[in-house]
Amino acid sequence: MKKISALSLALLIIFSCSEEVKENEGNKKGNLIPLVVASEAQNTSFSHKIKVQGNVSTDKDILLNSEMSGLITQMHVSSGNTVKKDQLILSMDESIINANIIELKTQLDYANYMLGKQIDLYKQELGTELDKKTAENQVNSLEAKLKTLEIQKSKMIVTAPFSGIIDEVYAKTGQLVAPQMPILRLVNNKQVEITASVSEKHFKNVKEGTELNISFPNYDLKSMNLKVKSVGNFIDPTNRTFTIRTEVNNNTSLMPNMLAEVEITDLKIDAGLVIPSKSILKNQNNMDYVWVLNKAKKETYAVEQVFINTITTYDGVALIEENKSINAGTLIIESGARGITKKDIVRIK
Numbered sequence: 001m002k003k004i005s006a007l008s009l010a011l012l013i014i015f016s017c018s019e020e021v022k023e024n025e026g027n028k029k030g031n032l033i034p035l036v037v038a039s040e041a042q043n044t045s046f047s048h049k050i051k052v053q054g055n056v057s058t059d060k061d062i063l064l065n066s067e068m069s070g071l072i073t074q075m076h077v078s079s080g081n082t083v084k085k086d087q088l089i090l091s092m093d094e095s096i097i098n099a100n101i102i103e104l105k106t107q108l109d110y111a112n113y114m115l116g117k118q119i120d121l122y123k124q125e126l127g128t129e130l131d132k133k134t135a136e137n138q139v140n141s142l143e144a145k146l147k148t149l150e151i152q153k154s155k156m157i158v159t160a161p162f163s164g165i166i167d168e169v170y171a172k173t174g175q176l177v178a179p180q181m182p183i184l185r186l187v188n189n190k191q192v193e194i195t196a197s198v199s200e201k202h203f204k205n206v207k208e209g210t211e212l213n214i215s216f217p218n219y220d221l222k223s224m225n226l227k228v229k230s231v232g233n234f235i236d237p238t239n240r241t242f243t244i245r246t247e248v249n250n251n252t253s254l255m256p257n258m259l260a261e262v263e264i265t266d267l268k269i270d271a272g273l274v275i276p277s278k279s280i281l282k283n284q285n286n287m288d289y290v291w292v293l294n295k296a297k298k299e300t301y302a303v304e305q306v307f308i309n310t311i312t313t314y315d316g317v318a319l320i321e322e323n324k325s326i327n328a329g330t331l332i333i334e335s336g337a338r339g340i341t342k343k344d345i346v347r348i349k
Contacts, residue, residue, distance in 0.1 A: 164188035
């Protein structure tokens with residue numbers, strides 16, 4: 001029994017070693033045929049996009065000031081109020097101006113009386129033309145001064161230059177204000193503008209009407225599909241960029257100075273030859289090429305080196321110029337091409 005067991009064990013070891021040798025030989029044969037990942041070239045639509053940071057702004061966001069200095073007698077609004085254009089914001093003390101107006105009107109009445117007398121004397125040839133002209137000049141001067149005072153009086157109140165919301169009030173009743181002192185901030189966000197600075201290398205591809213996708217990564221807001229409203233005609237020499245603008249009408253959620261992410265579709269074609277961008281390799285002369293697969297036998301393929309002209313790449317795909325060796329459906333090695341030569345036969349993983 002012991003001899004039979006020893007013999008059986010020896011045979012088992014020999015059989016196992018034989019199987020291992022066969023397996024290794026099979027692996028070696030398999031290793032002679034490289035394994036690659038392949039994709040088909042496609043004739044399809046292609047879009048290229050660039051992303052830049054944008055900013056929300058509006059021309060109806062102002063710090064409101066008074067044109068005249070004066071003492072505030074009454075504030076007619078408070079923070080959060082909605083106001084209409086020309087609505088009264090504040091009133092200032094008019095007592096000094098009113099007193100000056102009364103004084104000037106008295107002087108003007110007397111000047112008109114004297115002018116009438118001088119005209120009568122001049123008609124009777126008892127007065128000179130100089131006296132008449134002097135009286136006329138006095139009347140004109142006082143009328144001009146009275147008009148100036150009336151204009152100043154009209155500026156002792158402040159009205160809303162446009163409809164909007166009072167964001168914050170800085171002045172208070174009883175406070176002395178001056179033209180350089182802000183009274184309040186008035187904002188209207190119904191129509192806002194989104195601006196972005198774009199590198200000058202994209203200038204030829206970004207025009208009025210170029211498609212935009214605008215998102216707000218810092219806020220829980222939906223992205224917007226808009227179009228470029230205007231393109232700047234000036235390259236900033238400090239950062240070599242130009243400005244693009246778009247508008248959002250009937251806005252309900254955006255506020256000035258919000259940050260936006262602007263995705264610009266600077267190239268869009270309906271049909272073009274598209275391949276995976278990682279399938280593109282470069283030779284020692286910095287020329288782009290790909291490995292094209294041609295059916296050999298069974299499950300193997302012969303490789304062919306095809307040089308290409310790459311137009312642009314985006315999001316893992318590349319748009320290339322038309323090539324007589326590549327059509328829609330042509331198999332191209334996407335990965336696993338390292339070390340492959342023109343005479344190799346490969347298998348597809």
